[in-house]
Amino acid sequence: MKRFVGPAGLTAILGTAVLMVIAFAGPGIWGEAATARSVPDRWTPAGAEFLFGTDDLGRDIFARVMVATRMSLLLTLGATAIGVTGGVIVGLTASILPKYPRRILIWLMDMLLAFPWLLLVLFFTVIWGATATGAMFAIGLAGIPNLTRLVYNLASSVSGQDYVRAARVVGVGPLGVLFRHILPNIANPLLVQVSASASVTLLSFAGLSFLGLGVQAPAYDWGRLINEGIGHIYTNPMAAIGPGVAIVFAGLVFTMIAEALADRPGQGLRGVAAAGRASLFPRGPGRKTRSDAAAVAPPVGGVDPGGDGTALAQVTDLSVSFPDGEGGFVERVRGVNLSVRPGEIVGIVGESGSGKSLTAMALAGLSDDRAIVKARTRRFDDIDLGTPLSRKEGKRLGTELGIVFQDPLTSLNPALRIGRQLTEVSRTHLGMSREEARQRAESGLDAVGIAEPRRRLKDYPHEFSGGMRQRAMIGMALTAGPRLIIADEPTTALDVTVQKQVLDVLHRAQRATDTAIVLISHDVALVSGFCDRVVVMKDGEVVENLDARRIREEARHPYTRGLIACLPDMRSDRTRPLPVIDDRSGPGEQDAGTPEVGAVSGAVRAGEESPL
Amino acid sequence: MTALALENLSIRYGTRPVVMDVSLSLAPGRTIGLVGESGSGKSSIANAVVGLAPISGGDILVDGVSAVGRGRRAREARRGVQLIFQDPYSALDPRMSVGDSIAEATLATGRKWTRAERHHRVRELLERVRVHPDRAGDLPGAFSGGQRQRITIARALAGEPQVLIADEVTSALDVSVQGTVLNLLRELQQDLGLSILFISHNLAVVRYMSDEIHVMCGGVIVESGPTEPLLDGPEDPYTRQLLSAVPVLGERMTFEEHVTP
Numbered sequence A: 001m002k003r004f005v006g007p008a009g010l011t012a013i014l015g016t017a018v019l020m021v022i023a024f025a026g027p028g029i030w031g032e033a034a035t036a037r038s039v040p041d042r043w044t045p046a047g048a049e050f051l052f053g054t055d056d057l058g059r060d061i062f063a064r065v066m067v068a069t070r071m072s073l074l075l076t077l078g079a080t081a082i083g084v085t086g087g088v089i090v091g092l093t094a095s096i097l098p099k100y101p102r103r104i105l106i107w108l109m110d111m112l113l114a115f116p117w118l119l120l121v122l123f124f125t126v127i128w129g130a131t132a133t134g135a136m137f138a139i140g141l142a143g144i145p146n147l148t149r150l151v152y153n154l155a156s157s158v159s160g161q162d163y164v165r166a167a168r169v170v171g172v173g174p175l176g177v178l179f180r181h182i183l184p185n186i187a188n189p190l191l192v193q194v195s196a197s198a199s200v201t202l203l204s205f206a207g208l209s210f211l212g213l214g215v216q217a218p219a220y221d222w223g224r225l226i227n228e229g230i231g232h233i234y235t236n237p238m239a240a241i242g243p244g245v246a247i248v249f250a251g252l253v254f255t256m257i258a259e260a261l262a263d264r265p266g267q268g269l270r271g272v273a274a275a276g277r278a279s280l281f282p283r284g285p286g287r288k289t290r291s292d293a294a295a296v297a298p299p300v301g302g303v304d305p306g307g308d309g310t311a312l313a314q315v316t317d318l319s320v321s322f323p324d325g326e327g328g329f330v331e332r333v334r335g336v337n338l339s340v341r342p343g344e345i346v347g348i349v350g351e352s353g354s355g356k357s358l359t360a361m362a363l364a365g366l367s368d369d370r371a372i373v374k375a376r377t378r379r380f381d382d383i384d385l386g387t388p389l390s391r392k393e394g395k396r397l398g399t400e401l402g403i404v405f406q407d408p409l410t411s412l413n414p415a416l417r418i419g420r421q422l423t424e425v426s427r428t429h430l431g432m433s434r435e436e437a438r439q440r441a442e443s444g445l446d447a448v449g450i451a452e453p454r455r456r457l458k459d460y461p462h463e464f465s466g467g468m469r470q471r472a473m474i475g476m477a478l479t480a481g482p483r484l485i486i487a488d489e490p491t492t493a494l495d496v497t498v499q500k501q502v503l504d505v506l507h508r509a510q511r512a513t514d515t516a517i518v519l520i521s522h523d524v525a526l527v528s529g530f531c532d533r534v535v536v537m538k539d540g541e542v543v544e545n546l547d548a549r550r551i552r553e554e555a556r557h558p559y560t561r562g563l564i565a566c567l568p569d570m571r572s573d574r575t576r577p578l579p580v581i582d583d584r585s586g587p588g589e590q591d592a593g594t595p596e597v598g599a600v601s602g603a604v605r606a607g608e609e610s611p612l
Numbered sequence B: 001m002t003a004l005a006l007e008n009l010s011i012r013y014g015t016r017p018v019v020m021d022v023s024l025s026l027a028p029g030r031t032i033g034l035v036g037e038s039g040s041g042k043s044s045i046a047n048a049v050v051g052l053a054p055i056s057g058g059d060i061l062v063d064g065v066s067a068v069g070r071g072r073r074a075r076e077a078r079r080g081v082q083l084i085f086q087d088p089y090s091a092l093d094p095r096m097s098v099g100d101s102i103a104e105a106t107l108a109t110g111r112k113w114t115r116a117e118r119h120h121r122v123r124e125l126l127e128r129v130r131v132h133p134d135r136a137g138d139l140p141g142a143f144s145g146g147q148r149q150r151i152t153i154a155r156a157l158a159g160e161p162q163v164l165i166a167d168e169v170t171s172a173l174d175v176s177v178q179g180t181v182l183n184l185l186r187e188l189q190q191d192l193g194l195s196i197l198f199i200s201h202n203l204a205v206v207r208y209m210s211d212e213i214h215v216m217c218g219g220v221i222v223e224s225g226p227t228e229p230l231l232d233g234p235e236d237p238y239t240r241q242l243l244s245a246v247p248v249l250g251e252r253m254t255f256e257e258h259v260t261p
Helices: A008-035 A060-098 A101-114 A119-128 A134-161 A164-168 A175-208 A222-230 A238-262 A266-280 A357-365 A391-400 A418-422 A424-429 A434-448 A466-479 A496-513 A524-530 A549-553 A558-565 B042-049 B072-078 B098-109 B115-128 B133-137 B145-158 B173-190 B203-209 B226-233 B237-245
Strands: A313-323 A328-339 A345-349 A372-375 A377-378 A401-404 A484-488 A516-523 A533-538 A541-547 A579-581 A604-606 B004-013 B015-025 B030-034 B055-060 B079-083 B163-167 B195-200 B212-217 B220-224
Touching: A008 A060, A008 A238, A060 A101, A060 A134, A060 A222, A060 A238, A101 A222, A101 A401, A119 A134, A134 A175, A134 A496, A164 A175, A164 B079, A164 B098, A175 A238, A175 A484, A175 A558, A222 A238, A313 B115, A328 A345, A328 A357, A328 A541, A357 A377, A357 A484, A372 A434, A372 B133, A377 B072, A377 B203, A391 A401, A391 A424, A391 B133, A418 A424, A418 A434, A424 A434, A424 A466, A434 A466, A466 A484, A466 A496, A484 A496, A496 A524, A496 A579, A496 B237, A516 B004, A524 A549, A533 A549, A533 A558, A533 B212, A541 A549, A541 A558, A541 B004, A558 A579, A558 B173, A579 B173, B004 B042, B015 B042, B015 B055, B015 B195, B015 B220, B030 B042, B030 B203, B042 B079, B042 B163, B042 B195, B042 B212, B055 B072, B079 B145, B098 B115, B098 B133, B098 B145, B115 B133, B115 B145, B133 B237, B145 B173, B163 B173, B195 B203, B203 B226, B212 B226, B212 B237, B220 B226, B220 B237
Parallel strands: A345 A516, A345 A533, A401 A484, A484 A516, B030 B195, B030 B212, B079 B163, B163 B195
Antiparallel strands: A313 A328, A313 A372, A313 A377, A533 A541, A579 A604, B004 B015, B004 B055, B212 B220
């Protein structure tokens, strides 16, 4: 868990403490100075005796600013409380109302939201008169539509979650769902928003009082003090700037509270305290690498058959690390050798967190910016990926290497037509004209069996089905005439029949152009059925490198054998429990801090006591 | 005697029919597998049975009692069916301890529970799904995907259902964790005599779990029957297509069929 948090928490706590002390003790300490009239001293400029100078009755403006703190904060908090209470009640009510009443209520709130809030405030001020409490109610009520919308939106996003549906299935009523599930889950973002809006409220108050609509003499708040001082801005600027500084300071404190809350999602106000503690007592940045724990395990991972220089793409001794946010690094891939020969289909199989995607992306020279990639050799054909690429090399990579991701919906821009996106590579990397690029895209779609390619190019991504999007991506990867296609879980989001179609397309392309393919998947059966060679990865290391056809016979490593055994297939014995792998301590599977123990114990036992 | 029966069930979203005239009957202690592609209506059926989606025609009988509508009898009947969700990461309230989540589900039994009884029951259920009972106070974030899925199973059991609906319960899990969850479901079925409606797009998993398989395509059941005969001699073209698309370990996939656009 993230312990060290920036100075926001500390600032928030110190600032709140200062404000509270002044608000509580201020009138007692400065009360006399703030009211003591002294005509000879009137309009004294700022100086050592009077920090902000004096006003027309000779009262110390600094003392008045301090005393006004209580009033200003109380009004701000009062207005915020009114806004929040109203917003939460109306917003949550809306979220559990039936469809039509809910729509009417939300329409109403949206209409009020579109109404300028200042006008709304002026309207309320007319009703309640220009008094401090009137202004408080006015600003508070004017804030309700805004907060209602916020609460309603937050609540709607939570109420679609499976856990809320689960609660409804067991018979928890709407109010129960509201208090048990929705409220706790929206509390944090709501608090963040409320603290941020408190600083806006503070400004609104200052504004109203400045205009003479808020606090009335003889009472005063910061806004009123600015109003009184502004007339003498040329002779004693501090008379107006002083209260202004107080407003800015309080506003910043509210913002800092919001900031500190946002830093610690899920902890509410306790988060602020924790953040403050953390910045007071930071922990030394400990260097923590996983390799320490794993150093015991000898380098594993079978012979790499392509490692003899004939490979099209090759990495040796690859390691990929990421900063762990505490000053250290986590090594997610280590000591991996992988090579792909021209025209070869290699599968990388492993579970989540095994480093299979990181390895493939390093092979493509496409690692995350934060990743620290080290390798003895890392090349594609004769391009060294370990050094900065020349323009020409970049261009070659852009065309000779095709990539297909798991969900093409996220790699396609939803706002642009398919055609525009599919012609981009040809136009930027190959310098084709618009017409040439379009023809090329058409033949690309045609090659993957998409009917009427010319018309389909005018569609938007959402008008394609998942399988079609994936085929289109493959079609595009193919049009550039790549020598290697890296497909990262290209069929995981698809049904088995659609998966077959997508693989069919990949397969035919490979046959037609002799493109090499790296297929990444968690499905060992799929990989063995599609590829020539299977590389099995676990916890960032290659555990085995096998001939796909003989995987069942030749798998030696206990992890591979476990993976094969625990996968139900069309021949599994239905009368017996499935074997399970006895070692489940993969990354992300355990609480943070649990050391990665013994690479693979690998015992495969039948359905006994489950692993943690 | 049937634990769960669907009689000519139809479901419509707006004007779009998603399930048409589906009938099936699940005997006590048995498992029916529902297999088909995404959008074929499998999950809509699951939602309709537990009352999360309205139906447009037909009837749902739990233990012979209609579970359709808002009446008291229908509500009580529905409580005999509990649903296990697909994604263990969103199925548990991230701000509620897993023990409280399970305790909440005892509501579905319709009985009054004392604090102590409930506490005891939560520990018992966690032990049943092999999660250490002392961890009842932990938030879901402290558990792995497989553990969370077992916890959601414990929550489903807390309602003391006769019927469990497992909706794609393993598709979000790693293969090595999948086995543990499937074994657990089978074991619970044996111990508690549960009937299971097992929904999945993974034919191998459905085959392993089910006594009887119903194949869905486009909102209708295209073929159904006891598991072995159905998979050995599929008659419907869609079932055949489905079977031929399942990859088999170590066997090269065959690619000669025409690609449908």
